[in-house]
Amino acid sequence: MNRKPLLEYINKYINLTIEEEDILFSKIRYRDYLKDQYIVQQGDVCNSVCFILSGCTKMFYMDKEGQEHIVIFSIEDWWTSDLGSFISQTPADYNVQCLENTQLIQFTNNTLEELYSEIPKLERLFRKIVERAFVASQKRIIRNFSLTAKERYLIFKETYPKIEQRVPQYMIASYLGITKEFLSKIKSQLIQNQ
Amino acid sequence: MNRKPLLEYINKYINLTIEEEDILFSKIRYRDYLKDQYIVQQGDVCNSVCFILSGCTKMFYMDKEGQEHIVIFSIEDWWTSDLGSFISQTPADYNVQCLENTQLIQFTNNTLEELYSEIPKLERLFRKIVERAFVASQKRIIRNFSLTAKERYLIFKETYPKIEQRVPQYMIASYLGITKEFLSKIKSQLIQNQ
DNA sequence: AAATGATGTTAAACTAGATTAACATTTATT
DNA sequence: AATAAATGTTAATCTAGTTTAACATCATTT
Numbered sequence: 148m149n150r151k152p153l154l155e156y157i158n159k160y161i162n163l164t165i166e167e168e169d170i171l172f173s174k175i176r177y178r179d180y181l182k183d184q185y186i187v188q189q190g191d192v193c194n195s196v197c198f199i200l201s202g203c204t205k206m207f208y209m210d211k212e213g214q215e216h217i218v219i220f221s222i223e224d225w226w227t228s229d230l231g232s233f234i235s236q237t238p239a240d241y242n243v244q245c246l247e248n249t250q251l252i253q254f255t256n257n258t259l260e261e262l263y264s265e266i267p268k269l270e271r272l273f274r275k276i277v278e279r280a281f282v283a284s285q286k287r288i289i290r291n292f293s294l295t296a297k298e299r300y301l302i303f304k305e306t307y308p309k310i311e312q313r314v315p316q317y318m319i320a321s322y323l324g325i326t327k328e329f330l331s332k333i334k335s336q337l338i339q340n341q
Numbered sequence: 342m343n344r345k346p347l348l349e350y351i352n353k354y355i356n357l358t359i360e361e362e363d364i365l366f367s368k369i370r371y372r373d374y375l376k377d378q379y380i381v382q383q384g385d386v387c388n389s390v391c392f393i394l395s396g397c398t399k400m401f402y403m404d405k406e407g408q409e410h411i412v413i414f415s416i417e418d419w420w421t422s423d424l425g426s427f428i429s430q431t432p433a434d435y436n437v438q439c440l441e442n443t444q445l446i447q448f449t450n451n452t453l454e455e456l457y458s459e460i461p462k463l464e465r466l467f468r469k470i471v472e473r474a475f476v477a478s479q480k481r482i483i484r485n486f487s488l489t490a491k492e493r494y495l496i497f498k499e500t501y502p503k504i505e506q507r508v509p510q511y512m513i514a515s516y517l518g519i520t521k522e523f524l525s526k527i528k529s530q531l532i533q534n535q
Numbered sequence: 536a537a538a539t540g541a542t543g544t545t546a547a548a549c550t551a552g553a554t555t556a557a558c559a560t561t562t563a564t565t
Numbered sequence: 566a567a568t569a570a571a572t573g574t575t576a577a578t579c580t581a582g583t584t585t586a587a588c589a590t591c592a593t594t595t
Contacts, residue, residue, distance in 0.1 A: 274468035291485055315571085334574095521542085525544050528544095
């Protein structure tokens with residue numbers, strides 16, 4: 148299997164020797180999921196974090212009214228998991244479902260613990276990855292408070308132009324925290340005012 | 342100075358030898374801030390993360406209209422910083438200001454890099470800290486989407502009972518993403534309906 | 536004790552976004 | 566090609582939360 152995407156990604160943060168690369172790839176597992184399959188299900192304990200090689204997933208929370216709230220989309224060269232469930236080994240709050248056929252690399256709990264002890268540098272890698280994710284998450288909280296839905300939509304389009312094209316509009320509405328009807332209204336307003 | 346609070350905190354995640362503890366405390370710096378002083382200012386590059394020994398801070402974003410949006414409160418045994426600015430060494434998006442006289446331990450960029458190389462275990466510590474912070478941050482995004490302001494207020498009171506007592510109500514409103522007037526309304530509704 | 540500033544409350548008018556419902560368009564299935 | 570299922574749009578009505586403004590309370594300074 149092709150090692151390139153993961154190695155290129157990792158090399159942005161740390162440098163591995165050839166031997167370390169071999170250790171890494173001896174422990175991880177490739178997996179293929181079909182469109183609509185679940186990688187994580189709300190209520191199950193999530194036992195892996197996954198690096199996406201191709202495809203697209205959504206992570207969402209289903210509330211008591213049965214409404215879906217999308218936390219994040221993930222595509223190639225990014226990660227997906229319910230990290231909260233993974234790190235504390237408690238039932239997942241979220242679902243992760245494939246929006247396209249998706250190929251990924253799984254790091255299970257055991258895999259990761261072994262890797263951390265054999266290649267301590269990976270501790271740094273994952274610290275840096277989570278740092279960035281945390282910063283993005285905090286930015287999103289503030290945006291949700293201080294910007295209107297229209298402004299948030301424009302930022303979303305700018306930030307994730309690829310995702311805009313690949314997923315249905317009603318899911319983008321869910322990610323933005325608005326209804327699909329209101330997103331429709333925003334889009335028609337944007338078309339008129341230019 | 343008293344090493345106990347930081348060591349007790351660290352011991353929840355990793356174990357340090359006596360020698361490692363000494364290295365740690367030889368590199369960090371204690372600081373005292375007065376009420377209302379700024380630890381980080383929007384626009385400056387943030388060059389430390391701080392562990393709070395006593396006191397209370399707010400981290401907030403000031404929008405173009407001059408409105409303050411509180412991202413998080415921090416009290417004893419927790420951290421404060423603009424992590425985004427700190428890790429990428431770019432101008433801070435947020436302010437961190439003391440709400441009480443505040444005593445803290447500063448980890449500067451250099452301090453941390455030295456510590457990581459002398460005590461690699463600390464890499465793991467900070468990975469775990471950021472993991473938890475990230476999970477809490479994602480939970481908050483979902484709560485803001487799927488719960489009403491009243492529900493969010495009740496959860497806030499439950500989760501941070503100490504903070505509720507210590508900071509003015511209008512700042513709690515800001516943290517919840519609502520106006521102080523609406524928080525007042527919520528509180529009077531809660532008093533009537535019981 | 537009076538005065539000033541910071542914080543908190545109440546109520547009326549307003550608005551961003553939700554809800555409901557009907558219809559339009561695109562995609563998948565037979 | 567026809568039908569069904571999924572996705573997207575429009576418009577009317579409704580509501581959670583905002584805005585404005587006046588007033589109340591509490592703390593600090595003189």
